[in-house]
Amino acid sequence: MTTTTAITPELRAWIVAQAEAGFPPEDVLAAMKKSGWPEDVAIEAMESTLTEHLKAKGRPIPSLELPEPAVEDGSTCLLADGHEVKVLMSMQLPRVIVFGGLLTHAECDEMVELARGRLTRSETVVNETGGSEVNTARTSDGMFFARAENALCQRIEHRIAQLLRWPVKNGEGLQVLRYRPGAEYKPHHDYFDPVHPGTPTILARGGQRLGTLVMYLNSPVRGGATTFPDVGLEVAPIKGNAVFFSYNAPHASTKTLHGGAPVLEGEKWVATKWLREGEFV
Structure with missing residues (x-):
């Protein structure tokens, strides 16, 4: 055939x-x-x-241009806004890169403290309307910073923009999540499925999501890995490290189905940056 x-x-x-x-x-x-x-x-x-x-x-088709670090020459250490970032692992399908030392421990601690007092129960996107709601698949607490809301966010956003070669304006504000023992985020995709009626409303704010960067703000005692079930990959949540993945089309062939495994002991704190194809407003 x-x-x-x-x-x-x-x-x-x-x-x-x-x-x-x-x-x-x-x-x-x-x-x-x-x-x-x-x-x-x-x-x-x-x-x-x-x-x-x-x-x-008449609905938008995702751009094939994607955020991507400068690893074409096999570099294992990248300079982003004057900060050295190690390339610990690189995979093509799905496109996944694990970074070492993207954030300093002091930056991780500062972001946790800035976010702590603003946490509420995390919500997920409602595909039918484009809004959001509490969902049993996501059992974390979270909050969003506006883009460049404070000096720390601004510094990290510029670092990410240089690292991934993607404009600051095309990124959503940083989201900070706390997972207590037993909390998890079941496998899901980060792109917005074009077949759902609420998707045009979401896309109006900056187009499709093309990439995700998850930064680990602490190291839980046990559990809490970022999992990619389609390829059997688990990324350990190590303080200061990050996992990046991109998706050039909004469907399963990108193999970017991913989740947050249950935290077994301690807490897990992460900061997530989603990258859009256009300016996020």
Whole structure:
């Protein structure tokens, strides 16, 4: 079976119908594979069909230009705004990079203290409306800093912009989360699924999310890894380190399904930076 002969009008119509019915892309892909479609054919069919469908609807298509550190030459130490950052691990699919020493311990402690008094129960995006709500899949406390809200945020945002070669204005404000013992964030995607009715409202503020940077503000005693179930990857939450991943399309072929494993002992504090394709307002 080849891609050319397999992607029939009937298959395209079925993919669109599943998307319009609200089924997540990963579920559609799983259904196609279960029915005997080779994974590469299924992914190609979904990519081309949904792209054409979004264009026909006049809805935005994500840019292929992505935030990316200067690691083309195999560098293991990068200079970002005068701060040395180590490259501890790099992976292509999913595009994941683990950084060592992105934040100093003093910066981690300061951010925790600035955030501590403003924590509330974390919410997740409501795909149907573009709003947010408390969800049992996310059992952390959190808060958002406005972009450049204080000197610490401004310094870290400029460091991230230089490290990932992405404009400060295209980043959301830093979000700080605290996970108590037993708290977790079940596997999810950070991009905004184009098939959901609330997505245009979200995209109006800066376009699609293209990348995520999770910075660890402390080291829990046990548990709390950032997990990527599709590839069996677990990133340990080490104070000052960070994990970055990007996604060039809003569907499961990017293999960026990820979660926060339950904290087994102690607390876990993280700061997250999401990067948009346009200016975030």
